[in-house]
Amino acid sequence: MTETETRPATAGRPTPTPAAGVYLYPASFERVIALLNSGIDGLAADSAYTRLHVPPVIARATIEHAGYVNTFPQLLGTVHSFAGTPKEWARLAPLSDGSGDWHAQQSISDVVLLPAACYPVYATLTGRDLATDPALFHVDATCFRQEASAEPGRLRSFRMVELVTAGSPEHCVRWRAGWLERIPAWLGALGLTVSVVVADDPFFGPGRKLYAAAQRMQELKFEFTATVAPGIVQAVASANLHKDHFGDAYGFASGDEPGHTSCMAFGLERIALALIEVHGPDPDGWPESVLSVLR
């Protein structure tokens, strides 16, 4: 395979491209994704979630303001462009086939790649008091993280659906407790063997280890793991408490205190891979018991 070739799709699974962790998705895989979206719609049907489709880029200022940059500097993709003059470009142009550093004068833009689907929603709550009237969002987006590995399911570009709430501390803890009960049952009904693990995000650098341990002790992040390829177990969903992090950053409240937030995140490709691993690539052939949960 040359650097610019792409392999044909095999058995409904994502097609690798020359970029590790970046795949093309064939029709049958997309049918699984559509079924999953329908299944999550079903999970969200009992509350009035505000639905938003989120683009794969976001204002850099929003991500800086959210504190993401210092937490995951190695995972954030920044978007750069050539903002020079035609004369300056004329000097770089002969290198533009990749034979040299045509990108020597790229400068950073005002957008970055979206690291998680929920980031744009917190800013819409500025100024609100959510003590008795929590906010609920149902968002979907394609996210990007500059992951080093290229094992199956370890994607750099991936689709995420999130259910998000903002309100009082008690509301957020109760809301997440509901998902902690419901999601293992839901994934189990889909035929997946699921484990629930207390997790920490892979914080950067040795100075972060203490914080990660503290995060684990507070049980802020629960991950639901499943087998996405032979011998490879990954988190396919997570239920998270952010405490007052976003309320503090974006100025929304629960009474006299900053508002709390919580989210339930679904990794669409990973759940799809796990389902294909168990039931095969073509959803038309899946057990009716599984399809009835999703439709």
Added chain:
Amino acid sequence: MTETETRPATAGRPTPTPAAGVYLYPASFERVIALLNSGIDGLAADSAYTRLHVPPVIARATIEHAGYVNTFPQLLGTVHSFAGTPKEWARLAPLSDGSGDWHAQQSISDVVLLPAACYPVYATLTGRDLATDPALFHVDATCFRQEASAEPGRLRSFRMVELVTAGSPEHCVRWRAGWLERIPAWLGALGLTVSVVVADDPFFGPGRKLYAAAQRMQELKFEFTATVAPGIVQAVASANLHKDHFGDAYGFASGDEPGHTSCMAFGLERIALALIEVHGPDPDGWPESVLSVLR
């Protein structure tokens, strides 16, 4: 509106974010997008298109190889990340809230933002002779172009569906001629007032003007324009001939010559905006004649 605030959605139209040309999409707008996808599925139903969902990033090598960089250096978004050591990050970390150049050590990665949905498919054809057996693809993706303007519909992040074919020169000319007839009728049946214009892409720099004129004379690009906001007319779709550009770059053939390619591109947000401009934001209230074309 502060730098990190986002306005609430109004009347089903996209919600601005702090980044110009980057919007959030409310539920009713997404219903319009879903209807459009269904309508395009209908248009494509008479041939066996290979369906692929394409992620919003693509291998930089693929885009360099396709000759995109020198044609549109000012529009391409490159993805950069921090690949330094924790010690190097420790010096930048205090600036990571946006108070300074925390991004001073970002380095270019192996991916760029996808400028058009069709770019990954040409590489899948390497080595094939398409003289009597043309290839057909139906792809969808979120694309990015670093556009300067922020008028409605002039998006930087936008969704595109493309029907793509590769084969003999005659096949590609005939295939596009079919769309040149069909698309104005289709957009007309949707209630849009459409013009067909011979166009050239906004090539960069004064040296490009002659090439753009030559492109216009060869009628390689036809755009279908419609009103997307009061007084604002934009291209909502285009039918393009690339001649042997991609066959030459990716080594697929039509007999003894490089294969030709052609594509029919749909700008989903722009068509949606044009439809909303005519029929209102809620598709439930649209004329049955329009809905029947899309369903």
